[in-house]
Amino acid sequence: MVSDGAFLTMRGIVKHFPGARALDGVDLDVRAGEVHCVLGQNGAGKSTLIKVLAGAHQPNAGDIHIDGHPVAITSPVAALRLGIATMYQELDVVDGLTVAENVFLGHELSTAGVSSSGAMIRRTRDLLAQLGHREISPRTEVGNLSAAGKQIVSMARALSRQARLIVMDEPSAVLDSEEVATLFRVVREVTAAGVAIIYISHRLEEIRQIGDRITVLKNGQTVAIGIPVEQTSTRELITLMTGRSEEYVFPPRPAVAPDAPDVLVAEGLSVPGIFEDVSLRIRAGEIVGLAGLVGSGRSEILETICGARRAGTGRVWVDGAPLRPGSVTSAVAAGVGLCPEERKSQGLLLDEPVYRNITLSSFARFARGGFLDELRERRAADRQIAGLQLHPADPSRVTRTLSGGNQQKILLGRWLEHGCRVLVLDEPTRGVDVGARAEIYQLIVALAATGTAVLVVSSELPEVLGMSDTIHVVADGRVVHTGPAHEIDEHRVLDLVMEGEAA
Numbered sequence: 168m169v170s171d172g173a174f175l176t177m178r179g180i181v182k183h184f185p186g187a188r189a190l191d192g193v194d195l196d197v198r199a200g201e202v203h204c205v206l207g208q209n210g211a212g213k214s215t216l217i218k219v220l221a222g223a224h225q226p227n228a229g230d231i232h233i234d235g236h237p238v239a240i241t242s243p244v245a246a247l248r249l250g251i252a253t254m255y256q257e258l259d260v261v262d263g264l265t266v267a268e269n270v271f272l273g274h275e276l277s278t279a280g281v282s283s284s285g286a287m288i289r290r291t292r293d294l295l296a297q298l299g300h301r302e303i304s305p306r307t308e309v310g311n312l313s314a315a316g317k318q319i320v321s322m323a324r325a326l327s328r329q330a331r332l333i334v335m336d337e338p339s340a341v342l343d344s345e346e347v348a349t350l351f352r353v354v355r356e357v358t359a360a361g362v363a364i365i366y367i368s369h370r371l372e373e374i375r376q377i378g379d380r381i382t383v384l385k386n387g388q389t390v391a392i393g394i395p396v397e398q399t400s401t402r403e404l405i406t407l408m409t410g411r412s413e414e415y416v417f418p419p420r421p422a423v424a425p426d427a428p429d430v431l432v433a434e435g436l437s438v439p440g441i442f443e444d445v446s447l448r449i450r451a452g453e454i455v456g457l458a459g460l461v462g463s464g465r466s467e468i469l470e471t472i473c474g475a476r477r478a479g480t481g482r483v484w485v486d487g488a489p490l491r492p493g494s495v496t497s498a499v500a501a502g503v504g505l506c507p508e509e510r511k512s513q514g515l516l517l518d519e520p521v522y523r524n525i526t527l528s529s530f531a532r533f534a535r536g537g538f539l540d541e542l543r544e545r546r547a548a549d550r551q552i553a554g555l556q557l558h559p560a561d562p563s564r565v566t567r568t569l570s571g572g573n574q575q576k577i578l579l580g581r582w583l584e585h586g587c588r589v590l591v592l593d594e595p596t597r598g599v600d601v602g603a604r605a606e607i608y609q610l611i612v613a614l615a616a617t618g619t620a621v622l623v624v625s626s627e628l629p630e631v632l633g634m635s636d637t638i639h640v641v642a643d644g645r646v647v648h649t650g651p652a653h654e655i656d657e658h659r660v661l662d663l664v665m666e667g668e669a670a
Contacts, residue, residue, distance in 0.1 A: 173232075174199040174363050175220075175332060180229035182215050184568075187559075189215040190226070191387040197332065202354060202364045204374045204396070207384035208408050208600035209570030210558065213367055214256075216384070217334055220365075221253040222246035247274075250331030252324075254338055256367075256598060260317050260324075262310030267291040269309050270324045294323040297356075299349040314341040314509065315461060322353070333357065334365045337598055339373060343461035343626075351377050369600055370627075371401050383407045409602040416605040417633045420612045427451045429487075430620035431503075431589045433472055436481035441467045442644035445481070449589065449620035449637075454611070456635030456652060457624045458660050464644040465624045466508055469591050472622070473505045474498040485588055499528065502588030506578040506595060508624075514578050515566055522548030522562035524577050528585040551580035556606060572603025579610050590614060592623045596630060608634065628657040640664060 175197040182190040190212045197203045207213050218224040220231075222240040231238050233249055240246050246253070260269045267287045276286040291305035300319050303312070309320055318341050325333045335354075339347045354364055354377055368374060374381065375396060383391040383404065391407050427450040437443040442464035449455045457465045470476045472483050477493030484490065491497035498505075507513040515524055522541075525548045526533055533544050548562040555576040557569075566577060575595060582590055595611065596604045611634065615621050625631040632638065632652050640648040640655075640663045648655070648663050 172198055174234060176230075176232040176235075177216075177220070178230045178232075180216065180219060180231075181227045182219060182224055183227055189387055190219070190229075192229070192389070193384060193387065194389045194392050195382055196393050197363050197365060198380075199331070199363050200358050200361045201379040202358055202366050202377050203393075204366045204368070204378040204381045205384065206367075206371075206374070206381060206404060206408055208602045209572040209598075210386075211384040211408070211600075212387040213384055214336070215387075217253060217255075217336055217365075217367070220246065220251060220334060222251075247328060247330075250329075251334065252328045252330035252332070253334040254321050254325050254336060256337040256340065260309045260320050262308070264309060265305065266295075266303060266307050266309055266312075266320050266323075267305035269320050270294065270305075270327050272324070274328065290327065291323060294326050295319070297326070298322055298353055313462075315343070315346060318342060319346075322350070326353075326357070330362065332363045332365065334367075336367045337369070338366070339368060339370065340597055341461070346461075347373070369598060371404060371601075374404070375401070405601055408600065415629045415633055416608070418609045418612045420616065423450055423453045423636055427453065430485065430618075431472070431622070432484045434481055434483075436468065436471055436478045436483070438467060438471060438476055439479050442641070445641075445646055447622075447639055447646075447649075449622060451618040451620060452615050453636050454615050454621040454623060454634055455637045455639065456631040457622070457639050457641055458628060458631050459641035459664055461626065463641045463664070465641050466593055468641070469505070469593050469622065469624055472498070473503055473591055475505075499585075502586070503591065504528070504582035504585060504587035504589070505591045506575070506582070506593065508593040508597070510571075510574055510578055515574060517565075517567035519566060520563045521552070521557070521566055521569070521577055524566050525551050525562075525580045525584055528581055547584055548580075551584055554583070555580050555610065570600075570603070571598040572600060572607070575599055575603070575607060576610070579607070579614075583614065587619060589620045589622065592621065594625055595623065596625070596627065604630075628660055632657065632660070642666070 173196040177195040180190050180193040193216055205213055219226050222243045222245050238249060270291045271287045276283050288305040295301060295303050298319055303316060309317060338350060342350060358364055378396040380393045380395055382389060382393060429448050430451050431449040434446050436445040445468055459465050467476060471478050474493055474495040474497055482489055485501040490501055511517060522545050526544045533540050545562050552560050552562060557573055557576055596607055611621060623631060623634055635652040638652040638655060639646050640660055642664045
């Protein structure tokens with residue numbers, strides 16, 4: 168059955184993999200010129216649905232219609248020919264190529280059959296200007312750009328295709344507030360021209376700002392199709408996805424003991440041109456948060472504490488012992504564990520099994536005669552999987568096939584298995600649905616209860632304020648406020664950030 172007025176209609180889409188039924192009869196209608204938001208917890212089937220639409224997966228059953236005509240999307244090339252462009256959450260740019268080469272990769276502009284680099288550079292410059300990023304040169308190698316810059320290139324590529332439908336999977340995950348505003352402006356411009364957008368985000372406040380209609384998936388099925396955004400409350404959306412009515416559910420925990428000893432001390436840390444004179448202390452069992460905009464220096468501060476960057480000035484101590492500057496080995500040996508911002512590229516071996524990712528930082532314990540004892544690795548992973556409530560609970564499962572929430576749990580399980588005095592978390596719930604988010608909060612709080620010092624960076628202000636005992640507000644590479652988290656609210660944090668950036 169084809170929905171009247173819909174550009175795209177998907178009916179009864181089924182996709183199964185060995186041992187799993189990822190889609191179990193999904194329906195979707197998308198109209199020309201609308202922003203159609205697709206919501207659901209990790210594992211609900213959103214990514215699989217996108218890949219069916221992009222031609223990367225072939226459905227086992229179901230029908231797809233475009234403009235009322237049945238189509239078979241047999242490959243990514245077929246999807247592009249039908250006017251469907253996809254921006255994946257995992258940035259699909261090629262680091263060794265220039266910005267212009269990435270934008271026109273696979274559909275290079277040519278004159279008389281010869282590729283025209285000049286034409287591609289000019290067109291790329293126009294697209295970047297449309298996106299509000301004239302500072303990015305079309306001739307720059309993409310590998311030299313930040314994650315946010317790479318996202319802009321991916322957006323420019325989608326626009327260059329002159330697509331009739333653009334699928335955006337977590338497009339704002341690596342963008343700051345100004346870049347998100349630019350993204351929304353571009354989305355409104357392209358939809359005004361009749362282009363349809365499928366927008367996927369775990370940030371429900373974004374859905375309210377940019378969306379027209381919503382389809383909700385749960386356990387591979389459609390539980391709501393095409394409901395109007397303005398007629399649906401955030402609480403209703405959360406209930407549809409999870410069965411609960413709250414987005415941020417923080418577990419109760421006791422106050423940090425007044426006599427709790429300092430576990431991590433950083434004094435006068437500076438990296439020229441990035442941040443300066445940063446000092447902080449974290450006591451046993453305390454959760455300390457860093458709040459600020461993307462690009463304020465938050466992640467770089469964490470990297471310096473963990474030894475991934477060498478400080479120009481300042482020192483870091485763990486349990487009173489100084490860490491060797493710029494040495495990850497020294498930090499790990501002292502009990503510092505890091506769950507990085509980009510878990511897929513910086514934290515996990517995606518093509519290795521779950522058990523190997525869990526034991527990755529503890530190989531010395533599982534080695535016998537120079538070889539890893541896989542049986543012992545699996546037993547250790549089984550313990551962590553049970554405690555983490557990992558789904559599916561299979562230590563041999565390839566890590567790439569798990570949802571974002573479960574991948575984040577694997578990183579936490581790695582440090583639980585290794586044992587750490589300091590746990591550093593950079594965007595711990597990025598790309599994680601509201602259900603898995605609550606489970607991750609519980610794991611962090613449980614770890615703090617054992618006496619671990621926890622340092623958290625999050626772009627979600629309710630999260631960093633709700634999780635933390637103490638908050639440091641960072642603006643333009645400087646700490647502009649330090650104090651108890653319960654004494655400051657989101658509005659004051661934003662005021663401090665804006666005042667600091669202006670200064």
